[in-house]
Structure formats: C-alpha cells, structure tokens
Amino acid sequence: MVRRSLMAVAAAAALTTVLSACSSNTKAPPMANVAPVQVYAAGSLREALTEIARQHEARTGQPVALTFGASGLLRERIEKGEPAQVFASADTDHPQRLAARGGWQTPTVFTRNALCALTSEQISATPETLLATLLRADVRVGTSTPRADPSGDYAWALFRKADGVQPGAFAQLDAKALKLTGGADSPKPPAGRGTYAWVMDQRQADVFLTYCTNAVAAQAEVPRLRVVQLPAALQVGAAYGLTVRSDAPAPAATFAQTLLQPSAQAVLQRLGFGKP
Missing domain, CATH: 3.40.190.10 (Periplasmic binding protein-like II)
Incomplete structure (x- = not known):
C-alpha cells in the first residue's frame, strides 16, 4: 500500500510538472527589460x-x-x-x-476616417444647410492647422469643394477659418479633457471641422454638442x-x-x- 501511495504521489507530481510547463508555454514572455x-x-x-x-x-x-x-x-x-x-x-x-x-x-x-462638423447647441445645421451655416458672417469656423495636422488640410480640401458648389466660398472660408488646434503653439486642453470638447466648451468656435471620430468623442464628453455629417458634395475622406x-x-x-x-x-x- 505504501509503495502504491508513493507511486501515486510521484505520478501526481510529474503530471503537475508537465501541466505547469505547458501552462508556462502559453503565457506571454515577461516584459521586464524588454525594449518597447x-x-x-x-x-x-x-x-x-x-x-x-x-x-x-x-x-x-x-x-x-x-x-x-x-x-x-x-x-x-x-x-x-x-x-x-x-x-x-x-x-x-x-x-x-x-x-x-x-x-x-x-x-x-x-x-480611414472622414470629416464631420461639430457644432454648439446654438447652431441648428443639417447636412443640407451646413455650407450656408459655415458662410454666415456670425458663425466662427474652427479647424486644425494645415500642414502641421492633416485634419486642417482636409478642412481646406472641404473649402475647395465648397467653391465648386458656391463660387467664392473658398475665399470666404479661407479668410475666416480659425486654426485652433494641431499647431506647434496651439493651446493644450487640461489633463483629462478631449481637445475638441474643450475647444467647443470654451466657446472658441461655433462650428469645428474635424474627424467624425473626434466629433463623436467630443459629443460623448459634452452632450450638448451636435455632430453634423457633411453633404455628399462636401465629403472629404x-x-x-x-x-x-x-x-x-x-x-x-x-x-x-x-x-x-x-x-x-x-x-x-x-x-x-x-x-x-
């Protein structure tokens, strides 16, 4: 009996060792001292x-x-x-x-991504009325900084498309656009705040042209903000x-x-x- 018990213990120990080795092979290697x-x-x-x-x-x-x-x-x-x-x-x-x-x-x-318009709650725009809203003299249009941030370049691509819809729109939008983010000297939001939610929360713009993903995230942070899709004629991917x-x-x-x-x-x- 004693011999059988010893054999059982030894077998169990061997099985534990094997299972432990198999388990260790399925784990990710340790991260210590590994260059990121x-x-x-x-x-x-x-x-x-x-x-x-x-x-x-x-x-x-x-x-x-x-x-x-x-x-x-x-x-x-x-x-x-x-x-x-x-x-x-x-x-x-x-x-x-x-x-x-x-x-x-x-x-x-x-x-891939696309541009959307992020607006304050005081702006009632639809895709169909968005261009007219952007061109209004009393509406401040915010963008990122071209060349430093592709979001700004995409905004200017939208302005060029707008000129095809309404001649003269590019000149108006180019002149009025406020380059509020993405530049080397652009103000940074406080820790824990999203850039676009913070910019709009500070009332720095009435409409901000940014990626749709950014606009949705900003609205989640500040629910009173609105996200407006671009009409087909102005869409920029x-x-x-x-x-x-x-x-x-x-x-x-x-x-x-x-x-x-x-x-x-x-x-x-x-x-x-x-x-x-």
Whole structure:
C-alpha cells in the first residue's frame, strides 16, 4: 500500500510538472527589460491604439510606447532624430515623405476616417444647410492647422469643394477659418479633457471641422454638442498611412502588422474608423 501511495504521489507530481510547463508555454514572455516598440501616432488614434497596444502587450509580452500628436509635427520630430520605429499618420503624405527621404518603408493605408462638423447647441445645421451655416458672417469656423495636422488640410480640401458648389466660398472660408488646434503653439486642453470638447466648451468656435471620430468623442464628453455629417458634395475622406523604420527591430514590424489584423481592425471600426 505504501509503495502504491508513493507511486501515486510521484505520478501526481510529474503530471503537475508537465501541466505547469505547458501552462508556462502559453503565457506571454515577461516584459521586464524588454525594449518597447516606439510608436508615433496621430492624436485621433489615441483611444484605438491605446486599446490595441494593451491587447498586443497582453498577448505577446512586448511593451509598446505610444507618442501621440499632430502627424505633421510628429514627422518633423522624427526627421530631427526622435526614435520612432512605427509611424501611424492621419494621412499618407507625411509617411510618404519619410519614405522618400530613405530609411522608412513604403506606407500602407491601415484605416480611414472622414470629416464631420461639430457644432454648439446654438447652431441648428443639417447636412443640407451646413455650407450656408459655415458662410454666415456670425458663425466662427474652427479647424486644425494645415500642414502641421492633416485634419486642417482636409478642412481646406472641404473649402475647395465648397467653391465648386458656391463660387467664392473658398475665399470666404479661407479668410475666416480659425486654426485652433494641431499647431506647434496651439493651446493644450487640461489633463483629462478631449481637445475638441474643450475647444467647443470654451466657446472658441461655433462650428469645428474635424474627424467624425473626434466629433463623436467630443459629443460623448459634452452632450450638448451636435455632430453634423457633411453633404455628399462636401465629403472629404481621410486615409491613414502606416510606415515602419527600415532598420527597426522585428517587434516593430510585428506591431505594425497587428494593426491590419482582424482584432485591431475590430477596435478601430468599433470606434468609428473605416476599413482600409
């Protein structure tokens, strides 16, 4: 009996060891002393990439360091030597410029967005009346800063489309637009506040032209704000470009590929972004 008991104990111990080894093989490797992937990304991606990076870290054990900002300003920082390894821009122009200089891969479109109008509760606009509202002398139109932030460039693309609908509209909108965000010297919101909700909450503009994802997030933060879709004649789409530094370690390319995988795309689309 004693011998049988000892044999049973030994067998149980061996089984525990085997199961423990199998279990350890399914866990992500420890993150201690592992250099993080340095990801520079458009500010409009903050919520989505934070969630995707957290999932990636849990799955692989590879830490990810996220730096957010206006895509044009991020590109300039990268060109000056900051150690970005992955660049996720709100357009394709800025990553293409890095690739053209050398040292970065040809960019890939990994998600899409569009412009919407975020308005105060005092503005009653519909898609059909939006252009007339933007052109009203008493309506302050806010935008991001062109060249520094693609959102501003997309706003000016909207102004050019408006000129095709109503001649002279471009000149009026170009003259009156207030560049309130996205510039190197643009005021920053207090900690914990979204940029666009804060700008509108401070009554700095009556209508702000920004990405639809930003507008929806701002409305969630300040429910009295309104989101107005653009009419078909003024619609402007945003293609988000992704590039990886050519000499970046393998984990950087792995994370970039993750952004194109179904799990990451599901996060992006749940938050209002479009398919590549």
